Amino acid sequence: MPKPANKTRPADRILTAGTLPVAATLLTGTVALYITLVAFGNITDFDSNQQFVRHVLAMDTTFKDDDLMWRAVESTALQDAAYVGIIVWETLAALILLTATVLWAGALRRPQGLRRARRAGTIGLLMLLALFGVGFIGIGGEWFAMWQSEDWNGLDAATRIVTLTGLVLVVTHLPSAAAEGGDS
Numbered sequence: 001m002p003k004p005a006n007k008t009r010p011a012d013r014i015l016t017a018g019t020l021p022v023a024a025t026l027l028t029g030t031v032a033l034y035i036t037l038v039a040f041g042n043i044t045d046f047d048s049n050q051q052f053v054r055h056v057l058a059m060d061t062t063f064k065d066d067d068l069m070w071r072a073v074e075s076t077a078l079q080d081a082a083y084v085g086i087i088v089w090e091t092l093a094a095l096i097l098l099t100a101t102v103l104w105a106g107a108l109r110r111p112q113g114l115r116r117a118r119r120a121g122t123i124g125l126l127m128l129l130a131l132f133g134v135g136f137i138g139i140g141g142e143w144f145a146m147w148q149s150e151d152w153n154g155l156d157a158a159t160r161i162v163t164l165t166g167l168v169l170v171v172t173h174l175p176s177a178a179a180e181g182g183d184s
Contacts, residue, residue, distance in 0.1 A: 019176065020171065020174055020176035021104065021107060021108055021111075021114060021117075021176060022108060023171055024104055024117075024118070024121070024168075024171055024172040025101060025104035025105055025107075025108060025117075027167070027168040027171055027172070028097060028100050028101050028104055028117075028121045028124075028125075028168060028172065029101040029104075030164075030168075031097055031124075031125065031128065031164060031165060031168050032094060032097035032098045032100070032101045032124070034161075034164075035090055035093050035094045035097060035128060036094040036097075036098065038090055038094075039087060039090040039091045039093075039094050042083075042086070042087045042090065043087060043091075049083070050079075050080065050083050052152055052154065053079055053080075053082055053083040053086065054076065054079045054080075054083075055149070055151070055152040056140050056144050056146050056149070056152050056154070057072070057073040057078070057079045057082060057144060058072055058073065058074055058079070059071065059072040059144055059145060060072075061148075061149040061150070061151050061152050062144075062145045062146075062148040062149055063145070063148050065145075068145055071143060071144060071145075072144070073144075086131065086135070089127065089131050090131065092127065093124050093127040093128050093131070094124075096120060096123055096124035096127065097121065097124035097125070097128075099120055099124075100117055100120035100121035100123075100124055101121075103116055103117035103120050103121075104117040104121065114176075118172050118173070121168075121169075121172050122169065122172065122173075125165050125168055125169045125172070126169070128161065128162075128165045129162060129165050129166065129169070132158045132161040132162050132165070133158070133162045136154055136155070136157075136158035137155060137158050137159065137162065140154065140155075140158075141155050141158070
């Protein structure tokens with residue numbers, strides 16, 4: 001006996017657009033686009049953020065407290081190595097998140113791919129949480145006292161990125177009937 005044609009009604013397609021996998025796809029894609037543009041900007045306009053990293057690590061715009069200044073990294077070679085490391089990390093995270101977005105999009109048609117998409121997205125998102133949470137907020141903000149600088153303080157931007165990334169990570173790990181083989 002032949003299988004009936006799988007015809008979806010327009011209303012069913014609209015309802016499918018409201019599923020968690022679709023939300024995860026769009027959110028992961030948003031973060032992927034963002035970090036891709038950040039990495040691209042750092043590569044093509046190397047000097048702008050190089051100065052940011054140099055000033056934060058040198059602590060030259062902080063309160064100059066003797067109890068903290070021993071932490072300053074004044075070697076431009078080390079400062080530049082840190083900046084190149086940041087760019088490499090951003091680029092890898094961007095590539096992983098772009099891949100995750102493609103996997104999410106493919107999993108919308110074949111739900112058996114949801115686990116792989118979630119795993120790839122999680123890796124990329126955790127990389128960003130590590131970079132902006134640990135690197136910028138923890139190390140830059142506290143260890144190098146970036147919060148003291150009026151000119152070279154990236155804490156607000158880092159906090160926005162950590163918040164968005166954390167939200168996307170939560171959404172991608174919410175239980176979903178679609179991910180379990182159901183219809184929502």
